[in-house]
Amino acid sequence: MKRFGKKSFSLLLLSCMMMFTAACGAGTTASGSDSGQTPSSASPAFASNNEQTQEPIKVVWWHSMSGELGTAVDQLIAEFNSSRSDIQVEGVFQGTYDESLNKLKASLGSNSGPTMIQVYEIGSRFMMDTKAIRPVQDFMDAEQYDISALEPNIKSYYTFDNKLHSMPFNSSNPILYYNKDAFKAAGLDPENPPQTYEEVAEAAKALTTGDQTGASFAIYGWFMEQFFSNQGAELLNNGNGRNDLATASQLNSPAGVKTLEWWKQMLDDKVLLNLGRKTDDTKKAFAAGQIAMMLDSTASLRGIVNAAEGKFEVGTGFLPRPSDGGKGGVIIGGASLWLMNNKPEEEQKAAWEFMKFLADPTTQAYWHVNTGYFPVTTKAYDEPIVKENLAKYPQFQTAVDQLHQTEENLATQGAVMGVFPEARQLTETAIEEVLNGQKTPQEALDKAAQEITSKIEIYNKTVK
Incomplete structure (x- = not known):
């Protein structure tokens, strides 16, 4: 993947964008006050030369989750880090989706940006146009990662030219x-x-x-x-x-x-x-x-x-x-995770390991119960804590039914523009x-x- 490296292009893109309006769910309180079951990490499937020196690879994740959402994110990061000696993730809150994306724009053309970033759904066209990202489809294809359980409408939104460019994370409608x-x-x-x-x-x-x-x-x-x-x-x-x-x-x-x-x-x-x-x-x-x-x-x-x-x-x-x-x-709202292409290959692979952990059914079940966002994988609905949560909040069944009854077409797939x-x-x-x-x-x-x-x-x- 060609690195971005053209500061003039990023500045020109920046000049044609206004301050962004926050997307659905960014920094809002989803009243996730009930304590859910902590997710267990997926089994390690990543190895690097760093294991020989015992130096873990650092992954920097810029996100826009504050309040109770931020607490849930911190818990997920801590769970992942405690399960891995080869990778350590540092979560950095960067303000609203707008603020975070503006900071990313300022970092384009340098090495000061993150390894991965959470971007709201309406920022997808811009992210692709920067040429500064690496489609997660690259890693999926390399290891034949199974995406059959990803929610079809969520997967559809983030698919462009038959490729998943980012990993779905928090979704709503x-x-x-x-x-x-x-x-x-x-x-x-x-x-x-x-x-x-x-x-x-x-x-x-x-x-x-x-x-x-x-x-x-x-x-x-x-x-x-x-x-x-x-x-x-x-x-x-x-x-x-x-x-x-x-x-x-x-x-x-x-x-x-x-x-x-x-x-x-x-x-x-x-x-x-x-x-x-x-x-x-x-x-x-x-x-x-x-x-x-x-x-x-x-x-x-x-x-x-x-x-x-x-x-x-x-x-x-x-x-x-x-x-x-x-x-x-309905169209999916919320955000997904984007991988930046100006980091070393092993750092990108480490970020991919973390993305897989976040998409794991157990992780998504925890995330759903503690935030109110949809699980991005249908397998999460088989988790006991999700069933218990639906029993406590039966109103959420409406949201699930509405998502599953949405007909997939160009209208429901969602519009994209820079x-x-x-x-x-x-x-x-x-x-x-x-x-x-x-x-x-x-x-x-x-x-x-x-x-x-x-x-x-x-x-x-x-x-x-």
């Missing part, structure tokens, strides 16, 4: 959360959550009372991306940027317009609150009983359930779609303009799509 007690009081079936835009709007009307509003959705670009996917609609041209480099945004297509018309109509009907961009504000309002329905990541499920404990029962449902929407499903974080911010601005009555859905999305397309064109020229 959005679901509908609702107040079961409020449903009962409104005469709605608490075991039958709304599934379509139309049903959500009707339920919101029934749930709106003097001190409670039917729903609130955070102004989050990730949700709009998911609404597109759930309708089987592609966000970008050229097969969502997977058949070829995307050259244009399709944000202003009927899927986007229909979504914002529905969203704005509920606001006009006074059955939906606009609480802004922060998902934390929506979660607080939900826990306080001020709203009866909301959208959020599966990684937040335990925190949401625990916050409502003693007040009301939390129900979960699939992400809604229009009644006449196409076939689709300016995704900027595009997400422009999408959020368009949503705000509509909700604030400044523009119609078509006008706001036309403007955002044009601006995103312009940024894509600049980025593509830079890459070439």
Whole structure:
């Protein structure tokens, strides 16, 4: 693999990217307060010349897991290190996904960066374009590593040109959360959550009372991306940027317009609150009983359930779609692990050993139970602690079912572009303009799509 080494290229790429918006789950608390079973390390399968000198190979891992997520990461690193004398991993928290990636950009062209780095899903196109990474597929092919148990939709997202470029690690998707007690009081079936835009709007009307509003959705670009996917609609041209480099945004297509018309109509009907961009504000309002329905990541499920404990029962449902929407499903959020190619071969191999440990079913079971992220391998569901966790938090079955029922196509595989974080911010601005009555859905999305397309064109020229 050719090393990157061209500082001018990295600086040019840096100039065309804005500060990133944090992706789903980065640094959020997943309320993983229950103590799970510590994973056991996979048997050592790596040997190097360093074993002769008793000097372990050092692997530096930059990650963006803080709070309880960071505690779980530290435990995994400690478990791996205690099981190996030939490899020692140093985990370094680098702030949010945005901050970490900006630090990586600054290190390109030097040897000051990490061995491996956790990058949110929307950073995938940029990581590949740097030419500074080594696809994990290289190591998989070399030892015929079995990936048959990797979740198909998770594996699909990180596969480009029939290669897995990074190792899936923490994955999530959005679901509908609702107040079961409020449903009962409104005469709605608490075991039958709304599934379509139309049903959500009707339920919101029934749930709106003097001190409670039917729903609130955070102004989050990730949700709009998911609404597109759930309708089987592609966000970008050229097969969502997977058949070829995307050259244009399709944000202003009927899927986007229909979504914002529905969203704005509920606001006009006074059955939906606009609480802004922060998902934390929506979660607080939900826990306080001020709203009866909301959208959020599966990684937040335990925190949401625990916050409502003693007040009301939390129900979960699939992400809604229009009644006449196409076939689709949800896109994987979260992050994966990328291997940098400017480190010695034995250091890259050592990092690969650690990645395999993190993907092991026992490790993933521990990670899932203590964070709320999906296991990236289906074998983890056979682990006793996962079964116990599902029994304690049956709401999570909704997330599992939604993932497994998602139809695999270019829409659900997820869009890829080098300016995704900027595009997400422009999408959020368009949503705000509509909700604030400044523009119609078509006008706001036309403007955002044009601006995103312009940024894509600049980025593509830079890459070439």
